[in-house]
Amino acid sequence: MARRIRDPQSRDQLVDAAWRLVAAHGPNDTTLRAVVAEAGVTTGSVTHYFADKAELMDAVLRHNAAVASARVLAAIGSKRGLAAAEAATLALLPLDEVRFRCWQIWLAFWSHDPGQVREGGFGEGYRDWAERVEAHLAEAVEDGELPRGLDLRYEVHVLGTLVAGTGLLAGSDEIGRARLRKRAKRVFGEHFAGLAARVGVDV
Numbered sequence: 001m002a003r004r005i006r007d008p009q010s011r012d013q014l015v016d017a018a019w020r021l022v023a024a025h026g027p028n029d030t031t032l033r034a035v036v037a038e039a040g041v042t043t044g045s046v047t048h049y050f051a052d053k054a055e056l057m058d059a060v061l062r063h064n065a066a067v068a069s070a071r072v073l074a075a076i077g078s079k080r081g082l083a084a085a086e087a088a089t090l091a092l093l094p095l096d097e098v099r100f101r102c103w104q105i106w107l108a109f110w111s112h113d114p115g116q117v118r119e120g121g122f123g124e125g126y127r128d129w130a131e132r133v134e135a136h137l138a139e140a141v142e143d144g145e146l147p148r149g150l151d152l153r154y155e156v157h158v159l160g161t162l163v164a165g166t167g168l169l170a171g172s173d174e175i176g177r178a179r180l181r182k183r184a185k186r187v188f189g190e191h192f193a194g195l196a197a198r199v200g201v202d203v
Contacts, residue, residue: 067098071091073147081139085133086188092129108162
């Protein structure tokens with residue numbers, strides 16, 4: 001009997017198609033038949049790579065997390081300190097189509113099953129992002145960009161709250177996204193400028 005060979009490219013094609021559909025319609029209304037049509041493959045291709053819809057949805061969440069993480073890492077590049085923290089924060093905001101889709105996925109799964117911590121879900125991604133930003137804020141303190149004694153965990157919490165609020169607004173108001181994009185850049189720009197201005201001030 002011939003051994004079934006799994007092609008990673010074909011699997012990725014299915015996950016990407018499901019990712020687009022879940023962003024637009026949510027996990028409940030994304031059917032395997034719709035994924036097959038979106039990916040332009042046969043029904044057998046889905047069952048070849050995934051045992052059921054739940055397994056495919058798990059793959060969608062992991063893919064979403066990978067996309068968001070890659071955007072953050074690309075934005076940071078070789079930056080360090082305050083510039084890296086700001087780049088990592090702005091890269092997570094839904095300011096373009098890809099990042100907006102990431103937020104649609106997170107919100108769709110959260111509303112589908114609120115409170116459940118899932119691999120690739122927003123909670124897991126947030127923890128990774130928070131650790132990265134805190135490390136860059138620590139670099140900023142070391143480089144003299146931020147004052148010593150600053151409560152870095154608290155500052156990350158403030159940033160995370162602003163990021164989550166922006167993501168919720170963007171994910172629920174596609175029409176107002178252009179206005180939100182301008183406001184978000186201003187809000188975060190002023191926030192980081194305010195942090196930098198605290199050098200020399202007792203904390």
